[in-house]
Amino acid sequence: MKPERSGYLSLGALLAAIMCAVVFLWSTPFLWMIVASFRPDGFGGLGMASLFPDFVPTLKSYHYAVEDGDWPLWFMNSAILVTGTLAVQLVTISLAGYAFARIRFPGKDALFYLFLLQLMLAPPVLIVPNLTTLVHLGLYDTLLGVMAPYWGSAFGTFLMRQTFRTIPKDFEEAAIIDGASWWQVLRHVLLPLSIPGLTAFSIVSVVYHWNEFLWPLMVINDPDKMVLTVGLVSFAQGAEGASDWGLIAAGTLFIMAPLFIAFTAFQRQFVNSFMSSGVK
Amino acid sequence: MDTPSKTITRHRIPLRPYLLLLPAFLCLAAFTYWPMLQVFLASLTDKKRAGDAGDFIGIGNYRTIFTEADFLGALANNALYAAGTVIPSVVFGFLFALALRETTNLSAILRSALFFPTLVPLVGAAAIFIFVFMPDIGLLDYYLAKLGLSATNWLGDPDLALISLMALTTWKNAGYYMLFFLAGLQGVPQDAEEAAKIEGANWLQRVYFVIVPMLGPTFAFVVVIALISAVSQVDHVIVMTEGGPNNATNLLLYYIYQQAHEFYDLGKATAATVVTLILLLTLSFLSLRTMERKVHYET
Numbered sequence: 001m002k003p004e005r006s007g008y009l010s011l012g013a014l015l016a017a018i019m020c021a022v023v024f025l026w027s028t029p030f031l032w033m034i035v036a037s038f039r040p041d042g043f044g045g046l047g048m049a050s051l052f053p054d055f056v057p058t059l060k061s062y063h064y065a066v067e068d069g070d071w072p073l074w075f076m077n078s079a080i081l082v083t084g085t086l087a088v089q090l091v092t093i094s095l096a097g098y099a100f101a102r103i104r105f106p107g108k109d110a111l112f113y114l115f116l117l118q119l120m121l122a123p124p125v126l127i128v129p130n131l132t133t134l135v136h137l138g139l140y141d142t143l144l145g146v147m148a149p150y151w152g153s154a155f156g157t158f159l160m161r162q163t164f165r166t167i168p169k170d171f172e173e174a175a176i177i178d179g180a181s182w183w184q185v186l187r188h189v190l191l192p193l194s195i196p197g198l199t200a201f202s203i204v205s206v207v208y209h210w211n212e213f214l215w216p217l218m219v220i221n222d223p224d225k226m227v228l229t230v231g232l233v234s235f236a237q238g239a240e241g242a243s244d245w246g247l248i249a250a251g252t253l254f255i256m257a258p259l260f261i262a263f264t265a266f267q268r269q270f271v272n273s274f275m276s277s278g279v280k
Numbered sequence: 281m282d283t284p285s286k287t288i289t290r291h292r293i294p295l296r297p298y299l300l301l302l303p304a305f306l307c308l309a310a311f312t313y314w315p316m317l318q319v320f321l322a323s324l325t326d327k328k329r330a331g332d333a334g335d336f337i338g339i340g341n342y343r344t345i346f347t348e349a350d351f352l353g354a355l356a357n358n359a360l361y362a363a364g365t366v367i368p369s370v371v372f373g374f375l376f377a378l379a380l381r382e383t384t385n386l387s388a389i390l391r392s393a394l395f396f397p398t399l400v401p402l403v404g405a406a407a408i409f410i411f412v413f414m415p416d417i418g419l420l421d422y423y424l425a426k427l428g429l430s431a432t433n434w435l436g437d438p439d440l441a442l443i444s445l446m447a448l449t450t451w452k453n454a455g456y457y458m459l460f461f462l463a464g465l466q467g468v469p470q471d472a473e474e475a476a477k478i479e480g481a482n483w484l485q486r487v488y489f490v491i492v493p494m495l496g497p498t499f500a501f502v503v504v505i506a507l508i509s510a511v512s513q514v515d516h517v518i519v520m521t522e523g524g525p526n527n528a529t530n531l532l533l534y535y536i537y538q539q540a541h542e543f544y545d546l547g548k549a550t551a552a553t554v555v556t557l558i559l560l561l562t563l564s565f566l567s568l569r570t571m572e573r574k575v576h577y578e579t
Contacts, residue, residue, distance in 0.1 A: 016386060019379050023390045029405075029412055029451065030396055032419050036411075048411075049422030092304040099300035106294070111301065118312045120504070120564035122512035125533060125556055128540045128549055129315035129322070132330050137310075152307025182296070211401035213515040214537070229403050233519060236407045245411045252404030259399045267392050274459045 037061050037249040048245060061246035065254060068238070068247070073224065074231040077143060081216070081227055082209045085147045086202055092152055093201065094194075097160025098186050102172075118154035124214055131218060146219045146227075150209070156201050163197030164190055199273035210259060228255045316557065323550040330546065341551035351552060353527050354535040357442060361531060362510040364446040365453070370502055372450065373457030374495075378487065380458075381465050391462075394455035402452065406519035409448045410435070438528035441521055445529055448516060453509065457502045464498030465491070500567045507567070511560055532556045 031051055038057035039048070047054075065071075099105075100112055123130065130149055131140070139145030171193070172185050180188070191198070213229040220226060226234075232251050239247040263270060323341055327334030345351040376394055380387040397405070412419040413434035421431050434444045468491055476486045492499075514533045517523060523530035523538070532552065539549035 015379060019390055020386075023393045026451065026455075027393050027396070029408060029419065030400070032412075033408055049417060049419045051419075092307065095300040096304040099297040103297040103300075105297040108297070111305075114313075115304070115308065117561070118308050120508060120560055121312055121316070121557060122508050122560075123311060124512040124514075125536075125553060125560070126312065126315045126319065128330075128536065128546065128553060129318040130311055132318065133310060133315060135330070148307070149311035150307075152304040152311070154308070157304055207399060211399075211403075213401065213403045214518070218541075229401050229515075232401070232407070233403050236403075236519075248407045248411075252400065252408060255401055255404055256399055260396070263395070263399060264392065267388060271388075271391060271459065271462065274463050 033249040033253060036246050037253055039246050061244075061250040062254075064244075064247050065235075065250040069231055069235045069251065070223075070226075071231075071254060074226055074228045077225055078210055078228040081143055081146055082206050084143065085150050085209050086205050088147070088151045089153050089156055089205060090198065090202070093156030093160045094186065094191060094198075096152075096157040097164055098190065100157065100161040101164035115154045115157055118152070119158065123149045127215065127218055134219060140219065141221050141225065143220075143225055146216045149215075150205075153201075153205070156205070159197055159201050160194065163194045167193050196273040199269070203270060203273070207259060210255075319550045319553045319557075322546060323554050325547055327546040327550075328544050332546070334547065337547070341547040342555075345548055345551050345555070350527060350530065351535060351548075354530045354532050354552075355555075357528070357530055358511065358532045361442060361446060361449075362507060364443065365449040365510050366503060366506040368446070369450045369453040370457055370499070370506055372454035373502065374461050374499075376454065376458040377461030377465055378491070381462065391455075391458070394458055396455070397452045398456040400452065402513060402515040403519050405448060405452055406516035409444075409516070410520055413444050435521060436525055438526045441525060441528045445516055445520070449510070449513075453506065457506065460498055460502050461495065464495045468494045504564045504567045507563055508560065511556060 028051065032049070035051055035053050036048065038053065038055075038059070038061070040055055040058045040060060096115070100108065100115075126149075134140045134145040134148070137145075137148075139148060167190060171189050175185050175189050211229060213233065216227045217230050217233075220230065232255055235251055236248045239245075239251070322334070324336055324338060325334035326337045326340070376391075380391050380394075400408075415421055415433045415436070416425075416431040418434075420434065421429075425431070432440065435441050472490050472494070473486055476490050481489065511531075512533060514531055514537065517529055517531055517534045518537075521529040523534050533556070536549050536552050536556070539545045539552065
């Protein structure tokens with residue numbers, strides 16, 4: 001028994017060592033970004049690429065980044081954008097997911113496939129006609145216009161349908177016998193049991209919309225409505241001209257900071273919600 | 281099964297499921313089905329800008345783009361780019377999940393580190409990777425030089441530029457796909473693996489004959505989202521290469537974006553959109569059909 005056990009142990013240790021090396025390599029661009037943002041000589045010198053912080057860290061790049069960009073405004077616009085998108089999505093996907101998971105009705109399969117169609121037709125591909133639609137609806141150059149195309153989410157509907165289907169019907173039947181309406185069943189029985197699915201979807205949605213660039217770039221003209229990604233590009237183009245990589249790194253880290261902090265704080269819940277949601 | 285009385289009431293009011301679907305459906309109709317129709321109709325006209333009426337010219341735009349080197353190049357580039365991003369990012373995502381399957385303190389840290397690139401906005405990653413790929417002084421060349429390799433113009437060489445973009449995309453997405461595989465692996469019963477182990481199957485055989493078939497639906501789903509992102513994400517092209525050098529990184533969506541907003545040829549832009557949509561639909565439909573079949577078995 002004993003030699004076999006130690007054999008397993010060393011195999012496990014070997015795997016751990018290999019994975020540590022792989023993850024280190026994978027993280028180098030990211031580590032470099034952090035090191036570069038604190039480097040005093042931000043302007044592209046020869047040692048700029050070094051991953052080792054052989055210098056006294058300075059906040060100069062962050063200082064310039066704050067001066068160069070209108071960060072509070074961009075942060076607020078991005079926050080409005082992701083909240084407004086997610087809030088409406090959660091309502092529409094819960095209702096539609098419930099209908100697909102629990103109710104029988106004529107045309108259900110056809111409608112389900114019609115929904116799935118949108119999963120494949122990512123909105124960015126339909127940029128040209130969607131801009132025209134926004135103009136007709138009077139939503140061009142508004143944050144609502146950036147949100148609207150994402151309010152009906154096929155991915156979310158599919159995810160909620162899968163999540164609801166994993167919940168045993170007995171729970172609802174007990175509630176119905178007690179005289180609960182469909183709405184109370186959904187609100188007080190199904191949704192509380194679907195928190196992992198809702199969380200997983202919220203994370204995907206927030207990360208996607210926080211980081212989206214092309215669509216908000218096309219919809220928004222007014223500088224007062226600019227979101228973070230669009231702001232970063234306008235700001236990075238100036239910094240790139242000056243080869244100020246430390247400044248670009250600092251700006252990118254700024255944008256990431258909220259997602260990064262949230263992810264680090266809730267790492268385990270995050271991964272668990274993914275694992276126990278319907279995404280299988 | 282449902283209680284009989286409830287089933288009857290449901291049949292009497294068939295309106296409710298449709299009302300539940302209505303909010304989501306309205307959004308899909310306004311921003312997916314309607315624009316699809318619009319794109320199709322516009323692709324048959326010689327419209328230049330959004331406001332134009334445009335004359336009906338039949339398949340003229342399709343004939344033009346299919347004889348145009350730029351469009352055919354974008355089509356070929358996108359096919360290469362899709363293959364060169366979907367395959368490595370899915371394979372890496374799967375291997376990472378396999379290696380970090382057990383939840384320990386170390387694996388939790390490594391999982392987070394692999395997931396971080398997903399949190400970087402693509403435009404930010406693109407700006408950073410301009411430096412990573414800089415000849416001579418960039419991150420990649422700086423360390424390759426220490427291994428004795430000479431400087432390479434990663435983004436400036438038409439043969440390498442698209443490969444460099446593929447590397448960026450793989451780096452950014454593999455950690456995201458890992459999450460789906462970690463979720464999928466939870467559903468693989470231990471007994472099946474134990475049984476294979478007792479039968480004398482080695483690690484590789486267990487992965488190939490037991491785990492991979494059971495993750496069929498996960499693979500199909502991840503391949504679909506990877507394909508969609510290979511067609512619908514061009515932020516890095518806009519920031520890093522603008523389709524160059526020599527059109528080597530011109531992808532379909534970038535071509536559409538340029539035709540519509542730089543060259544003002546809406547007819548060509550919409551025809552290219554229709555072709556892209558047909559390709560995307562066909563490919564995703566094939567993968568999704570496999571997935572739905574498996575999901576039905578499950579429930």
